[in-house]
Amino acid sequence: MGSTTPDEGIVLLRLSASAPVAAVGLPPDLVAIGVAGARIPKGLPAKMSADLTAAWWKTASFIAEYSLGVPADDIASLGLDHDDPADRIEPLLALCDATGITPFPVDLSGQLAAGAAAMLARWNSPRAARARRTQQLPVDLPLALHIETVIVTDHHEAGHGHAISRDLKSGLFAPNGAFRHGVRSTGERQMLGHPLSSLPGGVAMLTGVLAELESRLGCVALVDFEYGPEGLVLVGLEEYRRTSARTATSLAVDLATRGITDERTAVRAIRPHHVLELLHPQPRLTGQEVLLVTGLAASPGAAVGRIVLTSEEAVEVAESGESVILVAAETSPGDLPGMMASAGILTVTGGSASHAAVVARGMGLPAICGASGLRIDRAAGTVTCGEHVLPAGSIISIDGDTGSVYIGAVAIVRPEPSASLATVLSWGDDVRRLGVRANADTGVDAALAMDNGAEGIGLCRTEHMFLGERLPLIRRVILSHNPESEEAALAALARAQREDFRELLLAVGNRPVTIRLLDAPMHEFLPATPQEAEDENQARMVEHLHEENPMMGVRGVRLALLHEGLYPAQVEGLFNAWIDVSTQHGIEPELEVMVPLVSIPEELLMMVRLMRRVNQEVASRTGIVVKFKIGTMVETPRAALMADQLAQWAEFLSFGTNDLTQLTYGFSRDDVERRMLGTYLEKGLLTVSPFSELDDPGVAALMRIAVDKARSVKPDIKLGICGEHGGDPVSIALCEDLGLDYVSCSPSRVPVARLAAAHAVLDREPS
Incomplete structure (x- = not known):
């Protein structure tokens, strides 16, 4: 024309x-x-x-x-x-x-x-x-x-422009674009011009064409056009590729609900990174930002806040209403109060499976770890990187999706609820085989997990309940030098656990909840030095209990066998809490009690007998028999190789892939990610951190052995994974291949896991 x-x-x-x-x-x-x-x-x-x-x-x-x-x-x-x-x-x-x-x-x-x-x-x-x-x-x-x-006529009677089929902010079908009068003198698209609403002849034809193109092509359509006295002519057509997650989900749902595609196609169209974009705050960058340092993207999202260098300072400043970023060399369980008070976490050391990363993901906080270019001087109250010296209280911005730290405040875009995403996730739930649970230690975490679609709690780490004000309780149990004081400490522990578990069980409702009994390395509960002990007897005990390798020392079931009243006190508190919510609220959660760090089958047998005895004692006192299942974590290679013997006593097995990866490789997680992972990636010895993505040839090979052995003894035994890999899409696909029953991840990653579990099924279907 x-x-x-x-x-x-x-x-x-x-x-x-x-x-x-x-x-x-x-x-x-x-x-x-x-x-x-x-x-x-x-x-x-x-x-x-x-x-x-x-x-x-x-x-x-x-x-x-x-x-x-x-x-x-x-x-x-x-x-x-x-x-x-x-x-x-x-x-x-x-x-x-x-x-x-x-x-x-x-x-x-x-x-x-x-x-x-x-x-x-x-x-x-x-x-x-x-x-x-x-x-x-x-x-x-x-x-x-x-x-x-080429249309040649009066300047105002002819022109050219472009139109996109969707509003890129809302994601809804709403053709928009711009046009200019005159001859299109270049193939480059002119993005600025007059709005389509003032296009000569109106936009009815464009709207109809764009709707038809979306239907036929299944994508956001971008067209170039020219117009003149004889009408409008399309001169170019392509898929608009820079769509936002909101636009992609809206389009996928629209096409499926109109019958142009189907629900499975809609689920395929949305990838895990779309979910993260829709759920977490994102920085709005202008290109004028001053980059301070780049580290490992450990937990998604973005935050702006004042630099604080200690957990105590984080709590104090946050109570005044200020947003804070906790900046530390590394974090430990003792820093949990400050982490909870912070808007984000930044550490000099550590990797994706470090304490800071795991806790941040669990709480839905953005975090950057391994920012080795930073130097922290607590005495001077400064953070230094190159020529930049920032005193405590300076404002920084962190992007947990890229690992970038910026000086000053960056605009943060808060996510808005997406009905289209909820629809896609519900369709994905109909497709997936794997169950999706969450790792949650408090009622608040559990409630968030349930809101995100978790089907239960796959890991409650009870050691997190003994930090802060509760720390003296567990210290008295471990450091007690006479039976009377230990018994008093255990009674107080049982009462405290009852309150904690009641809050958690109320949030979970009638869903399954897996309670892992105490499993932190003992040094995390002890004074750092004998000088910090309460008295001379305690100081001697601290010195006596010092371990050279605490991560592989007296922890988990080993600690329980040395302090035989520890697990009974926890289990008693749990059973009493279950009775409370059952009798007072009519809620009956499906209790699963998990024994950690078992590598000898007889360790598990002893714990099974112990828990049954406690249940009988509680029943004789209350008249109520609590229904519960007993299982163990598979987190040592020996446990994986002896899964058939563990299955004789266990009603479920849960793979703790964080420790299983460490012990299979012989890696110290934090040391490896801090000192050698970059070199190994650069040399091609590794293609990805094994703490971020499940290692198929090694760790998963042990898991396959364990799955086969356990099901050879007990075909209906429930098998799951509760390590950080439970929220990684690649690892979830591997769990589908292994035939596990569920994955468990941090509450904020539950939607990602739900979608990834659906993709694990769809990706195996013939195309």
Whole structure:
């Protein structure tokens, strides 16, 4: 479709190029091919004439360089000598006559042939071939050339523009874009212009076309158009690839509900990174930010706050209403109050499975670990990185998705609820086989997990209940030097646990909840030095209990066998809490009691007998028999290899993949991620941290052995995973392959796990 000029009756053409796939480096559009005698026709309005002149200069100079062989520097010098494109045309034609292979063609067919030759020469140049290699595209990628007529009329009666089928903020179908009057003089899209609402002739046709394109192509459509007295012409169509997560989910749901696709297709279209984008705050960057340091992206989301260097300071400043970022060399369980008070966490050491990372993900806080460029001076109250010295109280911004730390406040975009995401996740729930639970230690965490769609609690770490004000309780149990004081401490412990568990069970409701009995290394509960002990007897005990390798020392079931009243006190508190919520609220959670760090089957047998005895004692006192299941964590290679013997006593097994990975590799998690992981990745010894993504050849091989052995003894035994890998999409797909029954992850990652579990099924279906 086209038009002729008012007085000379000539036809102008546009020559454009396209490749079969998206490619950077396509030749530019050649506009106004066919100008008679290389001059703009007379009688055109001034503005239209200026548009055509600018377009013609670009077309003619491109043909001169790539088809006629005129040196590029000579052409460029014309632009320096003449500001007005109209003044460059005659010198360019003279230059072609003097140095070109042939004179510049003056007829339509000659210009069209020369233009096509120029575009192919540009596409086949060594520079263009290198560009395709960089994009991992075939060097011989074919090129198609398209010929269009150019609409030439009064400047305000013709124009060009673009339109996108969706509002990119809301994600809803709402065509938007811009247009400009005059001739489209370049293939580059002009994003600014008049709004579509003022388009001559209205937007009804565009709206209908975009709706039809979405239906047929299944994507957000982007079209280029031209308009004139004879109507609107589409001159370009492509998928708009820079869609937001909100737009992608809205489109997927719309197409499925209209019957154009189906629910499974909608679930396939949404990837885990879309879920993270919709659930966590994101920074709105302008490019003017000052980057302080980059570390490991340990927990997603973004936050702005004042630097605090201690847990105590975090609590104090946060209580005054200030947002704070806890900056530390590393964190420990004792820092939990400060972490809970902070908007984000930044540590110098540690990796994705460090204490800071695990706790931050559990609480839904953004965190960056392993920012080794930082230097913290608590005495001076400063944080230093290169030339930047920031005193405590300075404002910084962290992006837990990229690991970037910025000086000053960056604008934060808070996520809004997405009904489309909820729909996609519910469709995914109908597809997935794996159950999805959450790791939660408090009623608040459990409530968040349930809101995010968790089907229960796969791990409650009871050691987190003994920090802060509760720390003296567990210390008295461990450091007690006579039976009477230990018994009193155990009674207080049971009462405290009853309150903690009651809050948790109320939040869980009638769902399953797995309570892991105490499993922290003993040194986390002891004074750091004998000098910090309460008395001389306690100081001697602290010195006596010192361990060279506490992570592999007296912890878990080993500590319970040395302090035989410890687990009974915990279990008694748990059973009493269950009776409370059952009798007072009519809630009956499915209790699962998990014994940690078992590597000898007889360890588990002793704990089974102990818990049954406690249950009988509680029943004789209350008249209520609490129903519960007993299981153990598989977190040592020996436990995996002896899973058939463990299954004789266990009603469920849960893989603790954090420790299982450490012990399988012989890695110290924090040390490896801090000191050698980068080198191993650089040398290709590892492709990803095994603490972030489950190791298939090693750790998962042990898990396969354990699964086969356990089910050979007890086919219906419940098998799950409760390490941090439970929220990683790649690891979840591996859990599907292993035939596990559920995964458990931090509350904030439950939606990601739900979608990833659905993908684990869909990705195995024939395409």
